[in-house]
Structures are given as C-alpha cells and as structure tokens.
Amino acid sequence: METAVKLARIGNFILSLMAVCMMILMLAYGGYSLWDNYMINSGAFLTSDLLKYKPPENSDAEDNLSLEELMALNPETRGWLTIDGTHIDYPVVQGEDDMKYVNTDIYGEFSLSGAIFLSCINSPDFSDHYNLMYGHHMDNGGMFGDVMEFVETDHFQSHETGTLYLPHKTYGITLFACIQADAYDRIIYTPGKECDMQVLLDYLKAESEQYRDIGVTAEDRIVGMSTCVDATTNGRMILFGRLEEK
8 A cells, every 4th residue: 555655745746846847947948039030030131330331311322432432341232122101111132033132131141031132134233224132021110021011002092202322323213013913923923134024014004002103214223122022921011112323
C-alpha cells in the first residue's frame, strides 16, 4: 500500500513538472513571437541614421548630395521615394534580379521587411516610360503597406502627390490610378522598354478601382508601386503616378 502511495506521489510530481515545463515553453514561445513581430514591424520604418540621407524637400534638383552619400554605402541605390501623407518614404534600390531585396535591406543585411526596389528590367535612372517598384505589404503601414489604402475613394481623392529624388534630378509624382491585379498580369508586370504604354494606360482607365483623369499619355513617364494584397494569394495592388521633372 505504501509503495502504491509513493508511486502515485512520484507520478503526480512528474506530471506537475511536465505541466510547469509546458507553461514555460508556451510563455517563451509567446515572448519570442512578440519580439519577432516587433523586430519585423520596426524594421519596416526608417531609422534616423537612414533618414539623414533623404534629400531636403527644397534641395537643388541638380545636386542631391545626400543620395550620393547613400550610393557610396550601397551602389545599387537608385533614388528616394516619398508619397505625401503616407508612410511611404524610403530609398529605392535595384538588384540584378527581383529577389535580392525581397528580404534584404538597404545596407545589404537580411531583413524580413526587405527594401523598396526598382524592377531589374527597368533602366536605373527611371528613364523608361513605365518604371515599376516593389515593396512588402506590412500590416503596420510600413514599406508599401499604405498602397492598400488607396483603394478607398476618400483616401485616393485626398492623396494626390509625391516626390521621386534621383541623384541629379527630382520628379514630382501625380497619382492617377490604383488597380488590383494578378501577379502574372502581363500588362501590369511588363515594365521598361517592352511595355506597350497605350495598352497599359487604356487598361488602367478601364479596370482600376480608383482612377483620376490627369491627361496621361503614352509619351509620359509613369511609376507603379506594387505590393501583395495577401501573403497567401497572387493578388497584387498597384498604385500609379505620373513623373514630372521639377
């Protein structure tokens, strides 16, 4: 009888110990998940160390010196993109392919939030008629997360402008279309010299969720800003603007 009682006590002790271990593991996992989410989301926003390279708002368009300093750190820097009234305020890079900066930041270090990058198909100086940029859809509005907001009429109507700073030029951006498309949509995802601009513009006018007629023509230069609608689908949201040299 005494042996049975001792065995029962040992069994209860082992079960209690296992329960405590499970609780510790669950707390540790929960803490790690919170830390991991914090690091991902915080990495999506610029630090003061990087913001110092953003050209001043009224800088001389012929001499954006701060960008040249950033290019010295990363020669694949192409410019700086700002969309007024949003979190979109980042340097733009361009890799040899369109996978490099999916999980790599401006400094070339691993980052789940990646970087804003110009399609490898495009000319690095944004001289193509259609220039396409990519960025992650961050739930906190970081990177290109705010592109999703433009599907709402009020937001689209109240946000019309932005700026693209290049090393020796500055372009104003007038936003004119927001469209949801599939990641394999050849009209949307054929930037650069292979793009048929008139076909693209007609498509945007007919299919966009939001559209503003600003008189865009096939001779203009435009930019597209593409992000995922959902991480588990091929859906994409793309915001378009016309470039106008300042």
